[in-house]
Amino acid sequence: MSEGRDDSPLSAQEELALARLALDEGDLAHAAGHVAGALALKPTLPEAHETLARLAAAGGGGGVELFPLHQRVFVGTVVARAHLLAASGRPTEGLELLAAATGHDRSADWAGVPWVSAADLPQRLDPERIAQVLMQVCAAVPDPVPRAERAPLQPYLALARNAATAHPRHGLLLGSASALARRLGEVDLAIRWAARGVRVAPSKLGEVWLGYAYRSAGRTRDALAALRRAVDHDPSDLAVYADIAGTLADTGRLDEALEWTDRALARDPTFDCAVHTAHRLRFQRDGDVAHLVALADFVRDHPDDTHEHGDLAECCRSRPWLGQVTPAAGAAVAVLRHALAEEHGGLGVTTVRLETLEPPSAMRTVATAAPGLRVEVAEVADPDPREPRRATERPLWRWDGTVAAPTVPAPSAEAADRIRQLAHPAWAHPPAAYDAAVGLATLGLADLLGLLVHPPSAPATGMGRLLAGQDPSLWVRCVQVWACLGLLHHRTDEPWPESTRRRALVDLVWGVEDWITEAALFALVTAAWVDPSARADVARVVAERLADAAAVAKERPVPIAVSLAYLALATPALDPATTTLAGELISGPGPAPRRPGPLRRLWGRLTRLRRRP
Template sequence: MSEARDEPELSAAEELALARLALDSGDLTHAADHVAGALLRSPTLPEAHETLARLAAAAGPGALDLFPLGPHAFVGAVVARAHLLAAAGHPADGLDLLAAATAHAPQADWAGVPWVTAPELAARLDPDRVARLLMQICAAVADPVPRAGRGPLRPYLTLARHVTAAHPAHGLLLGAASALARRLGEVALAVTWAARGVRAEPSKLGEVWLGYAYRSAGRLREALAALGRAVEHDPDDLAVYADIAGTLADHGRLDEALDWIDRALDRDPTFDCAVHTAHRLRWQRDGDVAHLVALADFSRDHPDDSHEHGDLAECCRGRPWLGQVTPAGGAMVDALRGLLATGGTAFAAVRLDGWEPPSAMRTVTAAVPGLRVEVADVAGPDPREPRRASTYRLWRYDGATAAPALPAPSAAAADRIRQLAHPAWPHPPAAYDSAVVLATLELGDLLGLLVHPPDAPGTSLGRVLAGQDPSLWVRCVQVWACLGLLHHRTDEPWADSTRRRVLLELVWGVEDWTTEAALFALVTAAWVDPAVRPEVASVVAERLADVAAVSRERPVPIAVSLAHLALAAPALDPATTALARRLIVEAATSARRPGWLGGLRRRLAALFRRH
């Protein structure tokens, strides 16, 4: 269906005024078009239905022809045709069209009209057809529907009440009605209807509906019993096994859940629902990223799954580097966040106990113009020097001031990254796919973005980042620029490619946020291309070992973030995994040490000297 027409958008009142003028002049085609437009704007407006009735009377037997159906039918015309069919004695056909409109736009009150909710309609409808209609609506809406979106669907629930009263022993109808009631928050009614349906006509589908209703009601034992009976009806329906496993897992019974998944996989190792559920549950059990990588591989190799799955995104959501940028660490950005949170005044100077990443220093000095930075002598190795020889020098130092060593990117590149950069993504392969829009940027632009991040966009997200944590926006730009590097000259074989060489040099460059961004890009490459996993795992292991060694001499602000990155890397060796976990635990232990928070506050308070 379509919601667009060639005419400019008008209000319902304006559409009706034009419809009446067209009617008065005998131009029924244009009158019908404007009536359809009015119904689109206000589906339950009485004046629109009165004008539709006038139009039908004027058109006579040809009224339906004024609202033709087709592959791209205008939704307002579909709804108008539905009402004409009902008025002509064909309410079931009209309901089918209203349900199609609801599936197209569930937020509109297409069915909120008297004829749909009239009690006497039930006797004129075939219960099988109503059951299919209710299932069509359920398939088009969320489960459950958010409270704010339930109003337009309630006429269908009223219809279900009337038809189930007229056909109290129709199993399919009762089950479908239960499914709709459950989605609309009528859980007790959903249980009643599903239980009646199973008693009237025992079936696998009826038990599934009953199991879902019990589950929504919090009656776990009865839900599992009903789903178990569904398996007895059809042992080959492996989707029910996955439902049982998911239900058990939601209540913390992972071992039992995995037993059910293993039973399903024994029957069909490639059944998509079971595979997705299995990897998700195993990840929940032990946190090993190998399960998520295997799930990503399965999704890539099986693009024609029976339906879309959200297991991988669910597991990665909110996880460091799996689903989002980690916030920057270090005294400079901590102090800046505190300053912005309290609305404090500007500072004149800052004295640091050690070098902060150049990106951090640039971010803070940009937010606090005129700030002078002093750095005490600290133990080596010097974080301003690359850890290995590098062709691409991003930063230069003038005393304690870090400055970009590369020219600014083009305005077009800045605009493109501003539209794309975001602190979260569904999972690494999705981030990789999104970054393809940067494929046409020149290498100089991509590198320039790392040290010349554009201002945050004027969106609500951009305003929040600029006002509360400018460092997060800078990190977003750097992460997406490095993801863009993965798409640079993809015609070059990986081993000898520019993209690989540049990212490796950035990983071993100066101790900076760009180190994290480049390493994340390599980790993402390993997620999407199994062939590069051994090399990337080796790079991650070497870089983390280097960080651990340096940490014994002086603080490394990016250490914990790199540890989280390591845990997101495919095919990492056990020793490096253990090292990453140790670095994270040690940092968390230091943060929890008694007196630590007060000491941090004192250090931050003393960090800046006021004017």
């Protein structure tokens, strides 16, 4: 179903004016096209329906043939055909087409016309077909539908009310009506309809609908009882086992929940709902990232799952490095955030004294974002943070005292534009970040390295303006993270152990202690998520780098240490000793493991920007 036609957009009134002119000239095909255009813009406009009626009368045979269906049919054509089918005595077919239009765009009031809500309509329809229409609508909308999006769906709820009155003993109809009512926030009504449905026609599906209704009402005990009765009806439907497990988990009964997933997996070890639920609950119970890695492996090895699951994304959401970049730690960026929070966005010419030198990316970000802020460094503590932790092939920074400057040229304009379009502080999970970074695959190594030390300005988007105004350091970190993810797509034909991409990332990991260290290590961790053959190698690099950071932290502050610890906990196949060390770094003295309070609102706004369609 398509959004519109190829010609320039017209208003609904202009479409109708052209439709009337075409009608007067007897050009019914053009008139139909313009009526369809008007209905697509304003589905309930009375003048559009009056013109549609005129067109039907002029065409003979109800006018249905003027609105044919084909592979890429225009949504206005679908809606017009639906109304003419209803007018010609085929309302069930009309309802099915309106439901299809709702599936295409649920924000439009396609069904907000009198015939859909007429009290006597269901009396003339097969209740089985009505149930199918209601289920078609349910499949097209979220559960629950956000309150602000419910109005266009109310005509379908009116149809359900009238149908439940006309067919009070049809179990399938009552259950599907309950499912729609639940999605639209009418939970009590959903319970009444579903309960009546299982009384008059006991069935597995009826009990599932009743269980969902009880669950939406917070009546967990009743929900579980209904779902268990559904299992009694059909012990082979493993999806219900996963529903019971999820319901138990929602109340903190993880062990019982896992018993149900184990029962399902004993019957079918590859049943997707049970696999996803089991891994999610095991991670919820012990926090071991191995469960999420196993789930990611399952998703990769079973691309044809029966439906989309969000368990992996749900577990990774808002977790450091699993679902988002960590905000930078350290005194330099803390001063910068404070400066930008001041009225008029700055402190004027102010001097700030740091106890010791901080990462070059931090110092450069402060100098760029707050040029009036003078930063003095009391001392350069040992081990010298200006020296790479190991010899590297591609040093990115050179130092003049305590001032760092890039050693590589700036990236091309194309690379800067590409990273602006892609970089974001959040992702669904590491494999999703890897997949998204394929947009950087055509950039050369010089461009990707240049982006790390010459980050372009933030884009002129809501997210870009927000970061530039409140925390420019987060934008710089986004660029560095995605540039390193881009490195994962560099020369992918080369075997991992000897590849250019591995050498470049390991080189960055052991370079000067910097935000780039974190970004490169995250890229390596992501490589381990998507390529099991790289896991042992990556786990070794992570373990060595974390051990080095912990040793240095005993001598001087290491602002990236806690972030490296979170990266370690996100690493597949990490050894137990390194896992313990990571936990100690996170819980011990040093930068707070969670983002600071002043950043919480910023993260909330960024998340909303990410989810907005």
